[in-house]
Amino acid sequence: MILDANKQVIKTAVCSLMRGDVVVFPTETVYGLGGDATNDLAVAKIYQIKNRPTFNPLIAHFFCIEQAQEYVEIPLAAYRLAQTFWPGPMTMILRRKEGCSISLLASAGLEYIGVRIPNHPVALALLKTFGRPIVAPSANMSTKISPTSAKDAMSALNNQNLLIIDGGKCKVGIESTIIDLSYGKATILRPGAITREDISKFMKISDEASTETKSPGQMKRHYSPNSSMRLNVTHLRPEEVLLGFGNAKDVWPSSGEHICLNLSESGDLGEAAANLFSMLRELDQLNPSAIAVMPIPNEGIGVAINDRLTRAASQK
Numbered sequence: 001m002i003l004d005a006n007k008q009v010i011k012t013a014v015c016s017l018m019r020g021d022v023v024v025f026p027t028e029t030v031y032g033l034g035g036d037a038t039n040d041l042a043v044a045k046i047y048q049i050k051n052r053p054t055f056n057p058l059i060a061h062f063f064c065i066e067q068a069q070e071y072v073e074i075p076l077a078a079y080r081l082a083q084t085f086w087p088g089p090m091t092m093i094l095r096r097k098e099g100c101s102i103s104l105l106a107s108a109g110l111e112y113i114g115v116r117i118p119n120h121p122v123a124l125a126l127l128k129t130f131g132r133p134i135v136a137p138s139a140n141m142s143t144k145i146s147p148t149s150a151k152d153a154m155s156a157l158n159n160q161n162l163l164i165i166d167g168g169k170c171k172v173g174i175e176s177t178i179i180d181l182s183y184g185k186a187t188i189l190r191p192g193a194i195t196r197e198d199i200s201k202f203m204k205i206s207d208e209a210s211t212e213t214k215s216p217g218q219m220k221r222h223y224s225p226n227s228s229m230r231l232n233v234t235h236l237r238p239e240e241v242l243l244g245f246g247n248a249k250d251v252w253p254s255s256g257e258h259i260c261l262n263l264s265e266s267g268d269l270g271e272a273a274a275n276l277f278s279m280l281r282e283l284d285q286l287n288p289s290a291i292a293v294m295p296i297p298n299e300g301i302g303v304a305i306n307d308r309l310t311r312a313a314s315q316k
């Protein structure tokens with residue numbers, strides 16, 4: 001059931017969370033499937049609904065830094081990042097405090113938890129009214145495309161009977177940047193709207209850790225449509241649909257009817273990120289022989305777009 005966000009709906013959602021139920025809510029990145037982080041049964045429900053392997057930990061969401069500090073250690077360097085980028089599309093992997101009541105299932109038994117303060121009024125109102133952290137993966141079946149609208153969340157979870165709070169289209173459109181601070185060196189486990197350059201102003205970023213092993217969710221095949229995909233396409237083949245970026249005319253064959261959605265005609269990478277998942281989903285529903293994607297500049301948030309496209313295109 002999709003309900004427009006308002007005070008009453010937030011109260012209803014909080015009652016559901018108190019009971020150990022899950023709710024879908026908007027954030028600035030993607031819609032999340034949220035549950036009480038301190039309730040093992042609620043956390044188990046999230047894994048079950050998404051059909052997600054339980055070795056893949058969840059991100060805990062908070063409404064302010066002080067609240068997060070009740071549960072995790074925030075070292076000085078991380079605190080500076082937190083002050084600059086929270087609320088916002090950044091997740092830091094931080095150490096649990098002794099006696100931390102967040103379910104161990106949520107962090108897949110790890111000493112370290114993904115922590116984020118989302119920059120969306122509905123998410124913040126929900127977190128504040130609930131008063132406890134909410135664990136929330138993206139509101140889609142495991143390995144599939146993340147939803148960036150309430151309607152997409154409904155179909156991404158196979159129309160299961162869940163409360164979905166509609167807070168409009170997600171402005172960022174790509175999941176948060178994940179920074180691992182769990183072993184002395186800072187590494188980026190998942191690129192996002194907060195770029196390596198942004199973070200490098202505050203701390204040195206190491207390239208050492210293998211993203212495959214450190215972030216269990218960073219599996220190669222992820223964000224996947226059902227159709228096959230062809231990346232960096234400069235000439236469209238028959239029967240393909242096009243996901244364009246910038247001027248798509250040159251890629252267009254002179255004859256035949258083709259379908260094209262353009263991530264950003266003006267070549268704006270932020271706009272492209274915000275449109276990426278919804279357009280991929282729309283093209284996928286046409287069952288094309290392949291979704292052909294034009295080259296995306298690998299700079300700024302373009303790094304995150306290319307990361308998602310490469311995973312979406314991976315056959316493994």
Ligand code: TXA
Binds near residue numbers: 027058091137217
């Ligand atoms: O933007 C976002 O981060 C969205 C919204 C809803 O906040 N959430 C999201 O969650 O993308 P999810 O579960 O789809 O992706 C979380 C990623 C996974 O790749 C997971 O492996 C990694 O974060 N992760 C979570 N906790 C971790 C931990 N303790 N150590 C290493 N990686 C972790």
Ligand code: MG
Binds near residue numbers: 137138146
């Ligand atoms: Mg996800």
